[in-house]
Ligand SMILES: Nc1ncnc2c1ncn2[C@@H]1O[C@H](COP(=O)(O)OP(=O)(O)O)[C@@H](O)[C@H]1O
């Protein structure tokens with residue numbers, strides 16, 4: 019769902035290394051009192067969704083909760099759960115669909131908190147284009163080829179009464195230039211990534227059909243996850259992590275300019291402009307709380323809905339009890 | 351030009367930048383003769399061949415081969431070096447017919463001629479072999495057959511047996527004489543080996559050190575066919591000592 | 604080749620593959636590696652055979668991309684090698700440029716290629732050709748630069764024009780070198796095709812199948828597709844080795860094969 023998949027993988031690896039060194043160097047003094055936690059992002063390179071973690075690092079929220087958190091980036095997408103199970107990471111940032119396939123594959127991981135609360139995924143096109151479910155037939159639609167996108171597209175087709183062969187799914191390294199020069203008709207993404215990207219390239223907002231309008235189930239997209247082992251043995255760390263993240267998220271929501279500046283300072287070579295990150299973060303903030311204004315809280319319903327949906331598009335074979343997927347017991 | 355002379359050089363000279371490799375040279379070669387050229391290293395023997403074959407342009411003079419002026423032209427002599435220069439990817443047959451291939455297509459006649467040479471001179475069973483399967487002497491034979499197969503009257507052989515062991519070399523010398531007699535070619539033969547020159551030739555040209563010029567022109571009136579007996583005959587020794595004297599006399603100067 | 608040597612040549616590689624698979628199996632079993640991290644060898648093979656109806660067309664596409672790209676790259680590479688050898692000025696002008704092409708990360712090449720050439724087979728062909736041409740150019744150039752000077756001189760004395768000298772002597776003389784470039788290219792070709800597929804694919808591709816498998820924690824699928832990709836690379840390499848075997852018989856035989864034209868056995872009075 020994120021942009022620049024290939025080119026970022028290299029940059030990401032370099033950044034991951036440098037940020038780890040910088041952080042460990044800066045925390046020598048307090049190393050003895052702080053507990054080290056390795057956070058693994060869902061993508062090879064950093065982008066604005068990592069702002070809560072960066073802010074918690076930079077503004078001292080982790081420290082205040084006794085943690086020294088380092089950030090790792092996976093070598094490619096969809097490897098985060100594996101990195102958790104092999105002990106290369108402690109707390110991971112993954113999509114809910116990653117979570118579902120991990121459980122299906124009997125990987126011992128569990129979601130400990132929602133990151134976002136609603137499904138802001140959909141189809142997007144250049145400003146001024148016609149993008150309706152009726153206009154999809156025969157079009158070239160861009161996909162990142164990740165599990166989430168693979169899971170969502172069948173719902174769009176169902177709602178549009180189309181067969182898979184009615185559209186052409188193309189996959190590549192970066193969607194925006196392809197969209198701009200007409201190589202593809204539509205792209206798939208989430209609002210907080212697509213809108214800043216296309217706006218930046220065209221100077222006006224893209225058209226899109228998102229969430230229910232695109233026929234996709236309304237479930238959270240991203241969660242924080244840990245292995246069962248880590249949850250059992252280091253529940254204290256998980257709780258401290260979420261407490262720090264909650265404080266950082268609240269701070270980053272009310273100090274958005276400052277939060278983006280922290281991100282830009284931590285990752286000056288992320289490949290994203292200040293404009294992109296600012297707009298992206300502004301669009302992310304409203305996704306982070308539920309209708310009651312609460313952070314993190316997961317429900318049986320969200321997981322059952324997701325699992326049922328994934329089963330219906332044959333990405334998983336069975337729908338397990340929702341408690342297999344998640345626990346709210348570490349919420350602050 | 352007399353009716354029996356094949357080649358006439360008049361006033362041929364060659365200077366490379368500052369070194370004069372050949373000073374003005376006049377030379378007449380009779381058709382069907384076997385003429386050796388001896389002389390110290392670097393005296394311009396190969397340069398003479400290169401001028402004759404058309405590889406390099408002389409500074410002046412004329413070359414007349416069978417009544418034609420051939421200065422600067424190529425494709426009128428057979429030429430063979432110490433290195434056999436067989437191409438590894440062509441068979442013996444393919445190597446013998448290389449000259450024909452280099453001028454166009456190898457015809458059935460070319461092939462028959464090559465087979466004829468090979469069979470006559472003991473390589474009939476090796477026509478389909480690659481050079482890598484041949485001994486040094488066999489390779490040199492193939493190289494000579496390739497030279498013959500170009501069907502030029504004049505053959506320029508530049509130390510062709512220089513790399514062979516003594517025994518093989520003697521066999522090759524005898525063989526060369528047989529070939530020469532059979533095919534009635536005219537041979538210009540460069541060698542360091544005075545024995546070889548005397549054994550093979552009708553005539554020996556002795557060259558001076560650089561700048562090269564012919565300082566002696568000796569007739570070898572030993573009877574043919576020449577055999578092992580020839581090598582130990584007093585006449586052989588006499589001519590050999592003349593050549594050696596001439597070479598050393600020149601060197602002492 | 605003696606019988607013993609032949610047996611060694613056949614069973615040596617098989618043995619090393621068996622040993623490798625054995626080590627793989629041992630690591631997974633004794634190391635208690637979870638199936639979503641790394642599969643047992645048999646499971647990886649099974650992931651291929653049981654999904655073959657899906658994988659076969661994808662494999663076929665990858666083969667096409669690899670082969671087309673390879674052929675384009677090999678021809679272009681050989682052509683450039685000749686140009687560089689024949690036009691000395693080009694060695695100075697073009698050679699640095701050619702090195703530059705290899706310094707560009709292939710990943711950076713992909714997006715513009717997709718924009719220009721779309722999502723089909725073309726951008727992959729270009730990427731594969733881009734990777735393959737260079738070793739071929741270098742080897743052809745090397746081969747041509749090392750043709751025996753005396754042999755060329757001899758050909759001149761024989762009165763051969765430069766075209767004949769090239770066709771009859773220089774080209775075959777460079778063939779041995781050419782094949783070393785072709786073999787290096789063969790090992791890289793499939794990698795190029797996979798990079799191309801990752802960079803841009805329409806519908807599905809082996810690379811995307813692998814990515815989806817990875818996303819589904821289907822390690823058997825991931826390793827299985829890797830096996831397919833590896834097999835394509837190995838088979839292609841072996842084909843090139845086979846072509847070399849046929850094209851350069853003088854390297855290992857003492858006589859020409861009887862059925863080859865121009866090297867017929869002695870037949871008197873034909
Ligand atoms: N192409 C050339 N350029 C410059 N000098 C040359 C060339 N060919 C031969 N020479 C020089 O001319 C002299 C005679 O050489 P050459 O004819 O090869 O002697 P040799 O009698 O040993 O065959 C040598 O000093 C050699 O260095």
Ligand SMILES: [Mg+2]
Nearest residue numbers: 395396397508
């Ligand atoms: Mg010489």
